[in-house]
Amino acid sequence: MMVKNRKLNDDEFFKERKAILATWPTGSEVDLEEALTFHNSLPAKKNFALRLVEAREKGETLIRCESGIPTVEEFSNYLRFLQDEGHADLLGAHVDSMTRNQRYAETERGLEESLKTGRWVLNGFPMVAHGVRGTRKLIDAVDLPLMIRNPCVDQRLVAEIGFASGFTGASGCPILAFSQYSRNIPHEVVISYYQYVYRLMGYYGERDVPMVASIIGGFAILCPLSVLIAGAIIDSLIAAEQGVKHINLVNNAQGNLVQDAAGIIVLRKTVKRYLEAQGYKDIEVTMNLSNWSGQFPADTFDACAIISVGVTAAVAGKSELCTVKTIEEAKSIPTREASANSLRLGKTLIKQLKSQNFQLEDKLLEAEAAMLEKETELIVDKILELGDGDAVVGEIKATQTGVFDVPFSTSQYVQSRVKGVRDLQGAVRYIDHGNLPFTSEIIDFHKEKIAEREKAIGKKLDYQTIVKDISSISRGEL
Amino acid sequence: MMVKNRKLNDDEFFKERKAILATWPTGSEVDLEEALTFHNSLPAKKNFALRLVEAREKGETLIRCESGIPTVEEFSNYLRFLQDEGHADLLGAHVDSMTRNQRYAETERGLEESLKTGRWVLNGFPMVAHGVRGTRKLIDAVDLPLMIRNPCVDQRLVAEIGFASGFTGASGCPILAFSQYSRNIPHEVVISYYQYVYRLMGYYGERDVPMVASIIGGFAILCPLSVLIAGAIIDSLIAAEQGVKHINLVNNAQGNLVQDAAGIIVLRKTVKRYLEAQGYKDIEVTMNLSNWSGQFPADTFDACAIISVGVTAAVAGKSELCTVKTIEEAKSIPTREASANSLRLGKTLIKQLKSQNFQLEDKLLEAEAAMLEKETELIVDKILELGDGDAVVGEIKATQTGVFDVPFSTSQYVQSRVKGVRDLQGAVRYIDHGNLPFTSEIIDFHKEKIAEREKAIGKKLDYQTIVKDISSISRGEL
Amino acid sequence: MNEKVHSLKTLVTGVIGEDVHVIGIRILEYALREAGFKIVSLGAQVSQEEFIEAALETKADAIFVSSLGGHARISVPGLREKCVEAGLKDILLYLGGQLTIGDVKWEESEKAFKDIGFDRVYPPDIELATVIRDLEADCRREGVRS
């Protein structure tokens, strides 16, 4: 299998489509023409992509949180509750992890048990089991746009069903899926699955139904930001090639406000630049600052503090969207009350900070952003060089050789030599940059930052430190 | 009655003392020698004044919240709960408002009813009713320092009982008491009562029991900061003259982070400068950023957001102490759970921000501080000029003539022509500076800021705007 | 027409007892003035006697008592009796603010204060428009009565 960054033609697309829809009975409920008619009957304010662009024009920071529970009826009420009591700006459906891995039969059993016992047996909304008929009820239940939240290796069928139901965006991208949601699936396979999903989004877009792709480029738990931004650039190029016109980039906060805000700024800037350089000129780019996504504190009010820090980063970096965790993150799938409470905290804090035009110290922010941008460019330019300008070819080679690399990958194909650790201000630095194509200036910068902390605590940073830093936030520290 | 800023001599002090202790039976429980022995038996970590100095040396921001309920037993448990479950750094006892107004008989009836019904009939801890015998149990119940929280006109007896019981600080100051806690008590009477309290603190201090005076200089609900800072300077001069060696200055946050942080910086700097200029050279000055103290949002999680903003200001301004409101502020006297939850939120946020050396935009902060400092100096210099160098004489004259003035005073003797309103960033500006001795540069600055907002909303700011701004935070806005 | 029913009505306002929370009543006074009432504002820490004296002096139609600190159960009992003694049998007594401490049920609290002679009792989140509407209605009724 040889994958390139090349748009699927209609033949390829429709052939693959037929096969995918046939993988489960509810696939037959998808009717593209009917879906387009349905989307066109919806008001613009129910389109996720358009709402984000509006936020950018108005200088807003919108808010949402993750949610997904098994049954249609209860989840409809749940979403309405987030809208009415949480004052959410945007909504979504987290798909359960059985569905994410095509275990549709197990999912149906889980759904049955959930319906029978009234307990949530699945950890998300089983979109394939519910099909278009069930899933569309979510769209009808609320006045806000919904995005499919289903990062995983193969979300082709879920995307078909979700978009046909009225969802107007999807999260997940090749690098995230490959490095965090698979163990032994080849890189090119994951990419090809995403090319299909992006082509499907492009197809809707070409028919006046804008679809937004949420792209993250990796997963930020003590992962230095430049590899994530590089990943997001590559995945954006892949999405754009398939015709995606709306990209919502995720920066995953790690807790240091300056670094997190700089991440938003550099991510936005560099993605736009590389998209244009590769000839994709009419892409709407917006940002999403996502709350710290590692282990959360168990206590509700400690969790409130961590949510606040994330919101502050979102406003400081002028993100169009802030995704907050809930006060029950450490516990389990949040109740609707917990979700609404978390949204209200976030929304009120956004109002407080936005209305005073909150700003971090400029010089610090600029310095951090400048270094980040340099690092990112070195990685991306090398990837593109390896692929002779082809982002897909380059990315696959880069991952094999560690020119692109992330810590704690679940994939056996990722080296995971790269490791991050916190510096004295809690910013994440490379304690090991593996085979990333860095200059000595950059390597020395990170060394210095690490040496500063070593000096302050009087001992060498090592694996033990990494372990400590991974869970520090759950203890309220940074 | 002619009051001056002059230290009470021992004769005057002990004569007054005898009269005060005789005003209520529990006064007889106060034995200064026994009290000194008791204080000396306590570890240094139970001294409020010393703990604040330690925080300054270590660069810490400590946390506390207000609390006070009627019975000794329940309040002891409450305080222990704040210590153990809220991780409070410092504690205090809010005295009920009957006691604050010498209605000791009514207080005793309220206490009885509280004991009988198990309901909190009083809005604080009736320290005079409990006497030294009861009050000392609070000190024994915890390992942290306690401060008397009893701003009111005449707290001489409460101070006697509280200090003898082991409390190591008191809040309230002449200007606050006169302008916010009285209707028709002459200014000089209020000042003379405070001179007594400060002399008592000085007396303890001279005997190696440091006592800290918490000084605020007014009350910040839409009150432009410079009059408050000026007030705090005057009150600090009054305290220092009586021998107080530890002053903890309160800046009452109004919601705009830059302005609130600038307030901390200017308050610290100018108080120190005027103290030294008037010859008080060995005073330990520390800061306390107190949460927004106007109407709070009714919802717990909206309240969390407002608490977070306060904490952020405290850290940004490098305050040694942050006093948070509780999530039940809008409701009633908080339960111990509500208080502990609020403390944990605040403490975790402090840890997150401190450990990253959180900073606001420097240039904005400097500009705000520079203007504040100028305004403050003009007011204070004029006050001192009116008093021929005597802070007390000057302050009394200044208040009569409106050279010193605050909005929404409860006192019939305060002009309250001065009024604040929010600018476009939510900072409080003078919409009316009354008779404050400002230069045209300053007057124009405030006019401009107000004009900016008028332009943005397309209408003149007026009393209606002030009313709206007073309650904006309770609606989550700024 | 209806709006004019109260154009001459006089209200005495104040914060009762040792309570200094004046912000709420100031805002209320502002709204009442805008609505056409004549306000005699006593401010903070007003005793029962001061309320009655002012009402007598100004021939007031109603007394607006505010209490925020939670001591209303201590500060307001006896006011109606003192009014009757002073010849103000029919004067309207309105009470508002944060009257009690802790989780007291509103219905309970409202009933208790009405039982001791208050005509209207309000929780802190009351809309000012509601107060004005009630007052207009009561004034009309009083008008009929007198």
Add this chain to the structure above:
Amino acid sequence: MNEKVHSLKTLVTGVIGEDVHVIGIRILEYALREAGFKIVSLGAQVSQEEFIEAALETKADAIFVSSLGGHARISVPGLREKCVEAGLKDILLYLGGQLTIGDVKWEESEKAFKDIGFDRVYPPDIELATVIRDLEADCRREGVRS
């Protein structure tokens, strides 16, 4: 002496089913290695068959199953039976993570997983030292038994 009882013990570790949460088990592996155990780490998304294969191949003394996503009730039943079938009758089965969804009582949940053949079951806030102590105890007991 006691510490050495496990110096040769081999443990197979992995995250079961479709679950990708590897961070917890990685940290646990690190601690177990430090404590002297031999670790055969399978990583994320490990099937029951893969666990058993690895245990047979490495003559493991215990299988450490992690499950965070809340699907343990779907993913782990049958593992003990398959072990017995494969001749691993006495192998220790440990389970940990965030096993269920919602407000399930821990005692209930623990019992349910023990009933289907797990020797030890842990909640997410478990101290690693406790796990190691339990394991050492179980190893000693196993030692006696074998």
